[in-house]
Amino acid sequence: MDITAIPCRQKQVAVLKDLFGKPHQHTVPSLFIYGHTSTGKTLVVNTLLRTLKLPHAVVNCVECYNQRFLFEHILNTISGNSETITDTDNVIKCDNMNDFIRLLRQIVGEQGLDSQTLYIVFDKAERLRDMESNILPAFLRLQELSALNVCVLLVSEIVWEKYRFGSGFCEPLVIHFPDYSKEELVQIICQDCPPEYPEGFYNMYVNLVLSIFHYACRNLKELRHLVSLNFKKYIQPVSTGEASLNDTKKLWKNIEPHLKKALHTLYLREVSSSQWERYQYDLETTDSVALQGLSHRSHVELPFYSKYLLIAAYLASYNPAKSDRKFFAKHSGKGNKKTQQIKKSERTSNHMLGPKPFPLDRLMAIFYSIVDGRVAPTANIFMQITSLVSLHFLGHAVGEDQIEQPKYKCLVSLEFIKAVARTVNFDVLRYLYDFV
Amino acid sequence: MGKSRKSRGVSESSNSVEKDEVVMSLIETTLRERLGQCSLPPEICGFEKERRELLDLIKRTVTSGESNSVLVIGPRGSGKSMLIKSVLKELLQITEIKDNLLQVHLNGLLQTDDKIALKEITRQLHLENTVGDKVFGSFAETLQFLLQALKSGSQSSKPILFVLEEFDLFAFHRNQTLLYNLFDISQSAQTPICVLGITCRLDVIELLEKRVKSRFSHRQLHMFNSLKFDEYQHLFTVLLSLQEDFPDQKVATNWNKHIKELSEDKSVVDILQRQYEYSKDVRSLQQLMMYPVCRLGEENQQLKAAHFQESLKLLTTDSKASMLHGVSILELCLIISMKHLGDIYDGEPFNFEMVYKEYQKFAQRRSSMQVFDKAVVLKAFEHLIALELVRPMDSSGGTKVQKEYRLMSLLIHPSQILTALQKYPNCPTEISQWASCALAV
Numbered sequence: 120m121d122i123t124a125i126p127c128r129q130k131q132v133a134v135l136k137d138l139f140g141k142p143h144q145h146t147v148p149s150l151f152i153y154g155h156t157s158t159g160k161t162l163v164v165n166t167l168l169r170t171l172k173l174p175h176a177v178v179n180c181v182e183c184y185n186q187r188f189l190f191e192h193i194l195n196t197i198s199g200n201s202e203t204i205t206d207t208d209n210v211i212k213c214d215n216m217n218d219f220i221r222l223l224r225q226i227v228g229e230q231g232l233d234s235q236t237l238y239i240v241f242d243k244a245e246r247l248r249d250m251e252s253n254i255l256p257a258f259l260r261l262q263e264l265s266a267l268n269v270c271v272l273l274v275s276e277i278v279w280e281k282y283r284f285g286s287g288f289c290e291p292l293v294i295h296f297p298d299y300s301k302e303e304l305v306q307i308i309c310q311d312c313p314p315e316y317p318e319g320f321y322n323m324y325v326n327l328v329l330s331i332f333h334y335a336c337r338n339l340k341e342l343r344h345l346v347s348l349n350f351k352k353y354i355q356p357v358s359t360g361e362a363s364l365n366d367t368k369k370l371w372k373n374i375e376p377h378l379k380k381a382l383h384t385l386y387l388r389e390v391s392s393s394q395w396e397r398y399q400y401d402l403e404t405t406d407s408v409a410l411q412g413l414s415h416r417s418h419v420e421l422p423f424y425s426k427y428l429l430i431a432a433y434l435a436s437y438n439p440a441k442s443d444r445k446f447f448a449k450h451s452g453k454g455n456k457k458t459q460q461i462k463k464s465e466r467t468s469n470h471m472l473g474p475k476p477f478p479l480d481r482l483m484a485i486f487y488s489i490v491d492g493r494v495a496p497t498a499n500i501f502m503q504i505t506s507l508v509s510l511h512f513l514g515h516a517v518g519e520d521q522i523e524q525p526k527y528k529c530l531v532s533l534e535f536i537k538a539v540a541r542t543v544n545f546d547v548l549r550y551l552y553d554f555v
Numbered sequence: 556m557g558k559s560r561k562s563r564g565v566s567e568s569s570n571s572v573e574k575d576e577v578v579m580s581l582i583e584t585t586l587r588e589r590l591g592q593c594s595l596p597p598e599i600c601g602f603e604k605e606r607r608e609l610l611d612l613i614k615r616t617v618t619s620g621e622s623n624s625v626l627v628i629g630p631r632g633s634g635k636s637m638l639i640k641s642v643l644k645e646l647l648q649i650t651e652i653k654d655n656l657l658q659v660h661l662n663g664l665l666q667t668d669d670k671i672a673l674k675e676i677t678r679q680l681h682l683e684n685t686v687g688d689k690v691f692g693s694f695a696e697t698l699q700f701l702l703q704a705l706k707s708g709s710q711s712s713k714p715i716l717f718v719l720e721e722f723d724l725f726a727f728h729r730n731q732t733l734l735y736n737l738f739d740i741s742q743s744a745q746t747p748i749c750v751l752g753i754t755c756r757l758d759v760i761e762l763l764e765k766r767v768k769s770r771f772s773h774r775q776l777h778m779f780n781s782l783k784f785d786e787y788q789h790l791f792t793v794l795l796s797l798q799e800d801f802p803d804q805k806v807a808t809n810w811n812k813h814i815k816e817l818s819e820d821k822s823v824v825d826i827l828q829r830q831y832e833y834s835k836d837v838r839s840l841q842q843l844m845m846y847p848v849c850r851l852g853e854e855n856q857q858l859k860a861a862h863f864q865e866s867l868k869l870l871t872t873d874s875k876a877s878m879l880h881g882v883s884i885l886e887l888c889l890i891i892s893m894k895h896l897g898d899i900y901d902g903e904p905f906n907f908e909m910v911y912k913e914y915q916k917f918a919q920r921r922s923s924m925q926v927f928d929k930a931v932v933l934k935a936f937e938h939l940i941a942l943e944l945v946r947p948m949d950s951s952g953g954t955k956v957q958k959e960y961r962l963m964s965l966l967i968h969p970s971q972i973l974t975a976l977q978k979y980p981n982c983p984t985e986i987s988q989w990a991s992c993a994l995a996v
Contacts, residue, residue, distance in 0.1 A: 137849045145591040153878075155881040264664070264665065
C-alpha cells in the first residue's frame with residue numbers, strides 16, 4: 120500500500136515524516152505512538168518505513184515473549200537473513216542486552232548502515248513492561264548506549280504514564296493517533312465498495328450499519344467486518360426485484376431487525392462468521408431457521424445428585440446463612456414477619472456482590488433438605504463435590520483447610536442454575552433470598 | 556537566512572539554489588545531532604565547581620597514582636553523563652594522560668549481572684589476548700585472573716578509570732561482588748583506579764552493604780538543576796546556534812542572529828517559561844526543540860514560534876483525556892456509572908454487576924437511549940480493562956470468581972471525565988447532564 124493512499128492520517132504521516140527527516144540525519148531517540156485499537160498506528164508506521172525505504176526491523180512483542188527472541192529477531196532481521204534461514208549456522212545468537220548492543224554495532228558496520236538511521240519498531244509495546252526491568256529503559260536509551268543513529272518506535276494502546284516505573288528513564292516523544300470520527304469511518308469503509316453498485320448506495324448502507332453499531336463500537340476492523348458480512352442481506356430485495364436501489368426506506372426496514380440480531384450474536388461472537396453466512400443463505404431459501412449461539416449450547420448433562428449438589432451450593436452461596444431456617448426448616452412461621460420488616464431498599468442484593476463462600480456442612484445440610492428421599496453420605500457424594508470443583512462449577516475459597524473444614528464458592532450464573540433446576544423440577548427462585 | 560533568499564531572487568542561478576539547500580540540510584543535520592542522545596553540547600552552563608572537582612580527581616589518579624571513588628548524584632536529564640564525557644574529552648587532549656589512562660565504561664542496564672560485567676571489563680581492557688579462551692571460563696576464574704592482574708600492579712602501573720552508569724542497579728547484584736572488589740582495590744594501594752558512579756537515586760548509599768560502604772570514600776557530587784530562567788533562556792540560544800566551525804560563516808551569523816531574535820520573541824519566552832516551570836532539566840528542553848528543528852526544510856527555512864507552540868502542545872497533552880475522546884458512547888456511559896459508584900460508595904471497589912445496574916437505571920429512565928444487552932455491555936467493559944482505564948483489584952484472574960464479580964477500581968479522576976466530556980464529539984446532552992449531577996438518581 121502506498122503511504123498517500125492511507126485515508127484520514129495525513130497529519131500523522133506528515134509529523135512522522137518531519138521527525139524522520141533525511142536518511143542520514145539523526146532523529147528522535149525514541150518515539151511512542153499510542154491510540155485506540157485499529158486507528159492505523161502499525162499501518163502508518165510500517166508503510167512509511169517501507170515506502171521511504173528505510174532500514175528497519177519490526178518486532179511484535181507478543182511473538183517475542185522473552186528477551187532472547189526479541190534480540191535475535193531484531194539482529195537477524197537487520198542482518199538480512201530472516202527470509203532465508205536455511206542454514207542454522209548463520210543465525211545470530213544473543214541472550215543479553217550487553218551482547219545485543221555489541222552485535223548490533225557489528226552488524227550495522229557490516230551492512231554499511233551507519234550512514235542511515237536505523238528504525239526498530241516495537242508493536243504491542245505494552246508487553247515490554249512484563250519483561251526484565253532493564254529492557255525498556257535500555258531501548259529508550261539505545262541511541263546513547265550504542266552510539267549509533269537508531270530510532271526506537273513503540274506502538275501501543277496504553278497511555279505512556281503506565282510505562283513509567285523505578286527511577287525513571289529517558290522519556291520518548293509521545294505522538295497520539297486520534298480516533299476516527301464517524302464520517303471518517305464511513306469514508307474508510309466505503310473504500311471497499313463493490314464495483315457493481317454505485318458509491319452513494321454503498322455509502323447509505325454503511326451509514327445504516329453505523330447507526331446501529333456506532334454507539335457500542337468504534338473499532339474499524341470490527342465495523343468493516345460487520346459491513347461486509349451483512350451486505351448480501353441488504354441487497355437481497357434488490358436482487359429479487361422487490362425494491363430498487365433508491366427504495367431506501369424499504370431496504371432499511373428489511374435490514375434493521377437483521378442488524379439488531381447481529382449485534383447480539385455476530386458482534387459477540389456467539390455465532391461465527393461462517394455460521395452467520397450460512398444462516399443468511401438459509402433465510403433466503405427457507406423461511407424459518409433458528410440460529411444456535413454458543414451460550415445456547417452451554418447446557419450440560421450432570422448426574423442426578425450432582426444437580427442437587429449444585430443447586431444446594433448455589434443457594435448456600437447466594438443466601439445469607441441466617442435465612443436458612445426460614446427456607447429449609449420444616450415448621451417456621453416466625454421468621455417471615457421479620458424479613459418483611461426489612462425494607463427492600465436496605466438490602467443489597469447478593470446477586471450484585473457475587474457468591475459468598477460457605478462451609479461443606481452447610482452445603483450438605485441444604486442438600487439433604489432439598490433432595491427427596493434418603494441419601495446416604497457415601498464417598499460417591501463427596502466425590503461428586505470434588506468433580507464439580509474440577510469442572511469449575513464450584514471453586515475453593517482461598518486459605519482454608521482442605522480436609523477439615525473446606526469452604527467453597529458457587530461459580531455458575533443464575534440462568535444456568537435455573538436450567539439445571541428445571542430438569543429436576545425444582546423451583547430455585549422460591550428459595551432465593553433476593554427474589555422472595 | 557532571509558538575506559540569502561533575497562540574494563537568490565537577484566541572481567536566479569540554479570547553483571546558488573542548490574548551495575542553499577546543501578547549507579540548509581547541513582544546519583538541520585547539525586542541530587538534529589545536537590539534540591540526539593549521543594553528542595556533547597557546545598557549551599556547558601553551570602556546574603563549574605563540579606567539573607573542576609572531577610577533573611582534578613581523575614587527573615590525580617592518572618598522574619600521582621592515587622585511587623579514588625566518587626558518586627555523581629543528580630536527577631534524570633541533569634547532565635551527569637554529559638559532564639563526565641566533557642571532562643574526559645578535555646583530559647584526553649593531554650598526551651601524557653591519553654597514553655596512560657585506561658577506561659572501562661559499564662552501564663547497569665547492560666551488565667545486568669556480575670558475570671557479564673566481568674566479561675565486559677576484560678573486553679574493554681583488551682585482556683582477551685592474555686586470557687585467551689579463558690574469557691569464557693567460570694566466573695570465579697575470570698575474577699581471580701582480573702584481580703591478579705589488577706593487584707599485581709603497583710602505584711606505578713597504568714591507571715584505570717571505571718565509569719559505572721546506573722550505579723544503583725549494580726547494587727542489586729548478588730553479594731555486590733563487583734562493587735566490593737572495585738572499592739577494595741581502590742582502598743588498598745594496588746593498581747590505581749578511579750571508580751565513578753553515576754546515579755539518580757539520592758539514597759544510593761543505603762543500598763550498599765556494610766563492607767562495601769566502608770570501603771567507599773563517601774565522596775559525593777550532587778548535581779542539581781539550579782538553572783535560573785535567564786540561564787535557561789541562554790541555554791536555548793546556545794543549543795540552537797551554529798558554531799565557528801560551520802563551513803559557511805555568513806549563513807551561520809545570519810542564523811545565529813535569527814536565533815537571538817527568536818529567543819527574545821515574546822511567545823517563545825512564554826513557552827520556555829511554561830516548560831521551565833514544568834521541569835528545569837535540559838533533556839526536556841531538548842525534546843521541546845526537537846519538533847521545530849525537525850520541521851526545518853526547503854519550504855520552511857527558519858525556526859518559527861508557532862512550531863514551538865505546537866511542540867509544547869505535543870508534549871503537554873493529557874493522554875488519558877485523548878484516549879477518552881475515542882471511546883464509544885456505551886463505554887463513556889460505563890465510565891460515568893463508575894464515577895457515580897465512586898461518589899456514592901466513597902471510592903470503594905466495584906464489580907461489573909453494580910456498574911451494569913447503574914447504567915441500566917440511567918438508560919431505562921431515558922427513553923431515547925438505546926439499552927444494550929448485558930453481554931454487549933460486558934464487551935465494552937472488557938475493552939475498558941484492556942485499555943487499562945479500569946483495573947482489577949487482584950491480579951489473579953481466572954477461576955477464583957466469575958468476571959462479573961471481579962472487584963475493579965477506576966483509574967480516571969472525575970475531573971478528567973468532566974473535561975473529556977466537554978470535548979467529546981456529538982455527546983448527547985443527557986449524558987453530560989447525567990455526568991455532572993452525581994446523586995440525582
